[in-house]
Amino acid sequence: MSDWKSRLTILQDDITALDDVDAIVNAANEQLRRGAGVCGAIHEAAGPRLAGLCQDIGHCSTGEAVATPAFDLPCKFVIHAVGPVWGAGGGDREDELLASCYQTSLRIANDLHCASIAFPSISTGTYGFPVQRAANVALEAIRVGLVEFPEITDARMVCFSAGDLEAYERALSEIA
């Protein structure tokens, strides 16, 4: 299926400001603790019940994801995906683990009957993954997921900065 590109939008925005998606993805840590970056913004907007539930869940392994309700956010679900911490050279399965975050999130969204999902640029902030390499991995993983899950009709890659937007647009232009 080649229509996946028409189901993907790359934009620059604050992911917590989106009020027309079923699920947003959080760039979480393995302890599911409220952190900084996009995680802090999501917790701030969702309210304290999110941190309480995340504490009860307690753990999510790198490359995996877990869904919760979105509480005070306008979407239905937050899918907490744990990206890899970048190590020098990227020889510690970072690409594979990052791809797994996107694909697992899409699978969970599909299981929850979400037609729309928004991703942040997982791992490229605190976790230090080089953004162009992450963009290439992310969009290839999203391509595979959208082909597998045709009922997801609206996937968004939400970049926080103009530089990130450029990297993801470049990655998209390079995928056949």
Ligand code: AR6
């Ligand atoms: N909307 C969209 N993107 C955002 C927003 C926002 N409101 N705020 C930041 N970003 P990071 P990581 C971008 O550090 O690298 C946390 O403490 C940001 O500019 O949030 O996966 C967690 O709890 C960057 O491009 O996530 C973990 O401990 C991208 O989101 C750890 O950091 C990801 O940056 C995860 O690190």
